Amino acid sequence: MRDDAVHERKVGPLTFRLDLSQPLYEQILEQMRAAIARGELPLGEKIPSVREMAQALRVNPNTVSHAYQELERDGLTETRRGQGTFVTAEPARVDQFRTAIAEQAVNEFVDRMQALGFGWNDIDRLLDERKAKGGA
Amino acid sequence: MDRQVHHGPAGWSQGDGAQVTAGRPPLSAGMSARTENEPANRPPAVRCEGLTKQYGSKRALDGLTLEVPQGRVVGVLGPNGAGKSTLFRVLAGLVQPDAGRVEVAGQLPGWRTNRQIAYLPDRARWYREHTVRDAFRYAEQFLLGFQPEQALELAAWMQLDLDLRAGDMSRGQEARLMLILCIARRVPVILLDEPFAGIDAVSRARITEGLVARIGGGETTVLVSTHELAEVEALFDHAVFLNAGRVLMQGPADELRRRGGSMQEIMQQLYV
Numbered sequence: 137m138r139d140d141a142v143h144e145r146k147v148g149p150l151t152f153r154l155d156l157s158q159p160l161y162e163q164i165l166e167q168m169r170a171a172i173a174r175g176e177l178p179l180g181e182k183i184p185s186v187r188e189m190a191q192a193l194r195v196n197p198n199t200v201s202h203a204y205q206e207l208e209r210d211g212l213t214e215t216r217r218g219q220g221t222f223v224t225a226e227p228a229r230v231d232q233f234r235t236a237i238a239e240q241a242v243n244e245f246v247d248r249m250q251a252l253g254f255g256w257n258d259i260d261r262l263l264d265e266r267k268a269k270g271g272a
Numbered sequence: 273m274d275r276q277v278h279h280g281p282a283g284w285s286q287g288d289g290a291q292v293t294a295g296r297p298p299l300s301a302g303m304s305a306r307t308e309n310e311p312a313n314r315p316p317a318v319r320c321e322g323l324t325k326q327y328g329s330k331r332a333l334d335g336l337t338l339e340v341p342q343g344r345v346v347g348v349l350g351p352n353g354a355g356k357s358t359l360f361r362v363l364a365g366l367v368q369p370d371a372g373r374v375e376v377a378g379q380l381p382g383w384r385t386n387r388q389i390a391y392l393p394d395r396a397r398w399y400r401e402h403t404v405r406d407a408f409r410y411a412e413q414f415l416l417g418f419q420p421e422q423a424l425e426l427a428a429w430m431q432l433d434l435d436l437r438a439g440d441m442s443r444g445q446e447a448r449l450m451l452i453l454c455i456a457r458r459v460p461v462i463l464l465d466e467p468f469a470g471i472d473a474v475s476r477a478r479i480t481e482g483l484v485a486r487i488g489g490g491e492t493t494v495l496v497s498t499h500e501l502a503e504v505e506a507l508f509d510h511a512v513f514l515n516a517g518r519v520l521m522q523g524p525a526d527e528l529r530r531r532g533g534s535m536q537e538i539m540q541q542l543y544v
Contacts, residue, residue, distance in 0.1 A: 141534045143506070156505055157533035159526035190484050195506040196345055197488025199526075 147184060147192040149176060160195055165203040172212050172223055173234045180225040183213060315378040317342045317461050317493035318363060323372035325358055325517075332358035333369065334517030342460070343490030345483075345507050347525070347535060348497040350514035351543050356497040357394055359514070360463045363495070364391040377460045387416045392454040394465040397446065400439030404432055404449055411453050422486075423456035429485055430478040444475025451479050455486045461493050468500040476503045483507060505535040513542055 141156040152167050154160060171177045183189075186204060190197035204221060207213045211229045215221045224230065249259050318340040325333040333355050340346050348356050361367040362374055365381030374381060377388040398407055404427060411418045427434060432448045441449065451467055468476045480503050487494055487507065498504055505525075512522040520542055521528075525535070532538040 141536070154506065156535070157529060157537055159529050160506060161526050187485075187488070190488060191481065193506070194480055194484055196509045197484070198343070198345075198490070198509050201488065 143194075145193050147189060152193055154193065154195070161199050161202050164189075164193070164195070164200060165206050168203060168207055169210065169212065169233070169237075172207075172230060173237065177223050179223055179227060179230065181223045182219075183221050183223060185220060314342050315375070316340055317344070317377060318495070319373075319375045320359075320362075321373045323359070323362060323369045323374060325362065325367065325369050331517055333362070333372075335372070336514070336518055338512060338519050338522065340493060340495070340510065340512070342493055344510040345487050345494045345496065347501075347505065347508040347511040348495050348514065349501070349511060349535060349539060350520070353516075354514040355517040356514055357465055358517075360391065360393075360465045360495070360497065363461075363463055364389055366391075388459055389461045389463060390415075390417075390454045390457040390459045391463045392450055392465060392467060395469065396450045398438040398449055398453075401437065403435050403437050405434045407438065407449060407453060408434075411456070415453065415457055417458040418453075419456050419458055423452050426452045426456055426482050426485065430482045432478075442472070442475075444471035444478075447471045448475055448478055448482070451482060455482065455494075459492070462495070464494065464496045464498075466497055466499070468498050468503060476500060480504055480507065501534075501536045501539070508535065511535055511538075513538065515543065 143154045143156065145152045145154065150167070150171050152164070154163055168177075168183075177183060183204075184192065186197050186201045189200045193200070204213070208215060208221075210233055212224055212233055213221050214224055246259065249262075254262070316339045318338065320336055320338045323333045323336040324331070332353075336355065336359065338359075348359065350356055358367065362369050363376050363381055365383070365385055376385055379385050379388065381389070399410075402410065408418075408420055408423045408427075411423065412420050424434075430448050430452065432445060432452070436445065438446055438449065447467060451464070454464065455462055467479055471479075483494070483496075483504070484507065486492070496504060496508075508525040510523070511525050511528055513520045521538075528535070528538060532541060
């Protein structure tokens with residue numbers, strides 16, 4: 137990856153980092169999901185139209201549209217006819233989604249540790265050490 | 273609309289365009305011109321099979337086979353002499369191939385496809401005495417499908433002064449005008465040959481913005497040849513790499529990105 141392949145673009149309160157050497161659809165989808173999961177896009181908030189988003193990101197509207205369809209399938213957004221697309225108003229939806237992503241991350245982590253031969257005690261110890269270092 | 277008539281006769285293979293030169297199988301493996309959402313019953317926007325064109329001793333097209341799905345923005349990429357401009361001229365009906373078959377929006381290119389195709393030639397110029405406004409009036413009369421309101425919107429969006437005469441324009445301003453005259457037409461296929469060549473960074477950015485405003489929604493297929501990839505490659509949802517008059521590699525842009533990186537990086541890998 138080269139630095140000149142990474143473009144930073146601001147869209148309202150959001151900042152996107154798009155790496156042209158990776159599929160754009162996935163990057164837009166992941167960054168939208170993260171913005172909703174972290175609450176940067178609040179519940180019930182209107183999100184930019186496909187065209188506005190494409191213009192701000194300077195990417196193909198088809199790519200944005202594809203990512204928006206997936207967000208809707210996630211249950212994170214809903215389209216109201218004639219009004220546009222909104223972040224879901226139900227906190228449970230977002231919580232469910234965050235939990236699912238967190239579980240996936242934990243599973244990947246545990247699989248990886250086990251593949252390296254670490255047991256639960258080792259994992260606990262490593263996590264405690266990591267906690268002691270501080271940060272989030 | 274008898275579009276179905278042209279679809280899928282036995283003579284059309286899916287093309288060997290997805291193949292790649294020896295030594296790079298990982299980039300091309302499993303690549304196809306279509307993606308999962310492709311409606312099967314729409315004819316491709318562009319379909320070429322075995323296109324050959326010889327200029328003297330130089331073979332500009334050498335058995336080029338290509339199929340471009342509808343509604344895409346397609347980067348047509350490759351070094352000078354790869355055949356990009358000749359391909360565009362054949363698609364625009366301005367050059368007759370020596371051999372091979374070609375269809376644009378389901379028809380043979382020619383005077384009838386003027387209604388289907390907007391073509392921006394390499395280094396296109398406009399009448400010196402015309403202001404932007406004059407050019408739009410002219411276009412309304414003579415260019416099929418020209419949408420004056422869309423042209424005015426694009427001019428505002430791309431910051432092109434309506435009272436500016438073509439003769440007083442910088443190359444970048446004239447390039448913006450030429451682009452608008454081309455993309456403000458409601459046509460199924462738009463061909464842009466080097467729309468960024470030799471123009472300033474500001475105009476390149478404005479042209480990119482104008483294109484984003486116009487594309488998407490699946491109605492218009494845009495083929496863009498360019499060497500200025502940094503500006504525009506995020507707009508591609510499909511890319512075709514040419515070399516020596518043939519297709520070296522093609523596929524959906526995100527698939528190419530996953531396997532080979534940015535279009536610029538793939539160019540460097542392919543044409544070293």
